[in-house]
Amino acid sequence: MSRYSEMFTGLEQRGEGAFVPFVMVGDPSAELSEVVIEALIAGGADALELGVPFSDPVADGPTIQRSHIRALSSGADFHACMQVVARIRQRHPRLPIGMLIYGNVPFALGLERFYAECAAAGIDSVLLPDVPVRESAPFSAAARAAGVDAVYIAPPSASPHTLDAVAKASRGYVYAVSRVGVTGTEHASSTVGLAESVARLRADAAAPVMLGFGISRPEQVAEAIAAGADGAISGSATVQIVEAHAPALMGDRPDRAALEALERALRDFVATMKAATRR
Template identity: 45%
Template sequence: MIGHRYAEMFARTDAENRGAFIPFLVVGDPTPELFLAAAQGLIDAGADALELGIPFSDPTADGPVVQAAVNRALAAGVTPGDCFALIAQLRRQNSAVPVGILTYANAVFQQPFDVYFQRVFAAGIDAVLTADLPIAEADAYAAQAEQCGVCPVFIAPPDAPDEALRRIAQRSRGYTYVVSRSGVTGCNAHLTGDFRATIARLKAAGAVRPVVGFGIGEPSHVAQVVQAGAAGAISGSRVVDMVHQVFLQRGDLRVALSPFVEKMKRVTKREPNVWKE
């Protein structure tokens, strides 16, 4: 079944009356070996799923922290093929955790959709979010993803017109990515975007689970989005920066990441039935 790992994860978090905590990493940063160690460390610490960025030369949705990580991976020669191989290695050690990737249209459109999504599926990847692909141009892309057993995930921005949001709700599988604000990724002291309204609009449109990203760096942010009705929270820039700092200081990734995951998950508890399919 398409998206079965996400379905099983959300069934588990529902049973525990909480939202999911989903860390983000850039594949191959700071090195391929340390990327694998960081990803495994996050899973072992209790991450409910992983979102992984495929290094791309013009990451328009990413803020400075993630862009720097992308540049480090590209400078080290990490290719899309390397990324799929690393994710496949991670999948062999972790059969149940959902894994999604974030990429860009130029990287996807370099080959026929069926070829691309077959590679994605073979690597054990559950979902693909192509950040700069307009929903109005995504029908053939989404249909081929589903045919190959991969969830197409789309971004729901706070200013999306009703028709665009309806199409996003119809086309997203696994989960729907709600951005907490307009702009690029990166942490702020406070969440200021109107993601609550976006979550409500998606629910009315019959969307699959809304997961909020952009600016999620503190436990208070996770608590805010879960209590607003989100099925989970994605933390990217904070996690990427933590991994980089541990690398620079030659520290222990597990020692750094485990307490972070634990404190972020601690605030995911919610009232029962905040979100219903």
Template identity: 40%
Template sequence: MSRIASRFAALKQQGRGALIPYVEACDPDYETSLALLRGMPGAGADLIEVGMPFSDPSADGPTIQKAALRGLRGGASMKRVLEMITAFRRDDNETPIILMGYVNPIEAYGHDRFCADAARAGVDGLIIVDVPPEEGDLLRAPAAANGLDIIRLVAPTTPDARLPIVLDGASGFLYYVSITGVTGTRTASSDELSAAIPRLRAATDLPIAIGFGIRTPEQAANAVRAADAAVVASALLNTLEGTLDADGHATATTVSSVLEQLRELADAVRAARK
């Protein structure tokens, strides 16, 4: 059983949902992002998304766009991202790691080489936001050969007839993009989530994670009451950005501020179903 499947099975047995925070590789530098990654499990992360910085993140709002640009300035490359995961795995062989990003850097690196090197580094799953299911064969075979889950995205506008196409070849969990638009903008209401998730439950047995627009502990708790996981990205990146100095460098409070916010989110998620 994969780390992702094992983690969701354990959480289901415990009767609680998962918190999935996001960290952008090399934002604002390699050492700071690695320190955040290493600190997240202790602060309450159940799974972790690691962003692969890209210069044209079309699905993302201003917050993640700025984080990606900081990551690129901080020396991000595919090799560097995988080095970061390798370093994390020296101390943590249990927390599932999902790489999230865009297909261009993967194509430049090589599909087969990327999947093999990602698995060797300790990656568990991939969310490639600009590869539609119809083009999923680009990564399906090399991902499967290396034991990587392909995590698909579903939007509020996805019709029922399209769900089997989206779910074909999907594994790990299903990522529900809870709003129309880019990351970090508005937040879906509890009523919207309660109406949307049963439709997805009828189509798949995969765990369902809700992302795009979850900012507060209350919103994270609402997400895991409706589904299986809450993904929090822009809120943490905003906190990180607010700690940087005038030159965009990390300060003494950068890591601690983000991890403290993560603890507050984790407390809410863990109490949500009690």
């Protein structure tokens, strides 16, 4: 049984949905992002979605764009991020870890090498937000060969043909986008049409469905679960917490009080969002 299967089975038995926070590895530095990730886990995250910084994050809104910039400024690259993930994996052997990585990274490294390095770090899944499912075949083949789940996006109001293709290609989970546009809390998520999309995906024996984009409040998590999703992913709201504390954490001597405040805020946020998944 995979880590995702084990997680979703356990959650179903407990009558819970999954809550999965997103943060950028390397934001505000590689070392501090590791502290951030541990705070998310301590707060009760069921799994993680972690970003790798990229210069042109076309699927992201301003908040997560700035996290890419901070991480790149700190010197984080793909290999540094893999080292962080490997340490997290060593401490949390059963926790599902998904990565959101833009397609140019596997293109630059070569697909076989890219997915092999992901697997070696202990990554369970990779979502490529700028690779549509119609272009997914070579990525899926390389991921499958390395033992990594390929995750694809089910766009809002997608055609039945596209939903069928996403259901067929996705492993681990399906990322259902809650609304048109980029990531961010500026525009709220919407569950309009989600129940129909979930039913279509499940008819094709898809992996569990997670709702993302614009999830920032507990009531939005509860609405996603009520509409039939297996869980919710929150990115910009989590990154905003990191961003609010980042100025006091930059430099050679991060402010200890600011770091403790950041950890506390992340734990509290995750605990509140996780509580909303209980049916």
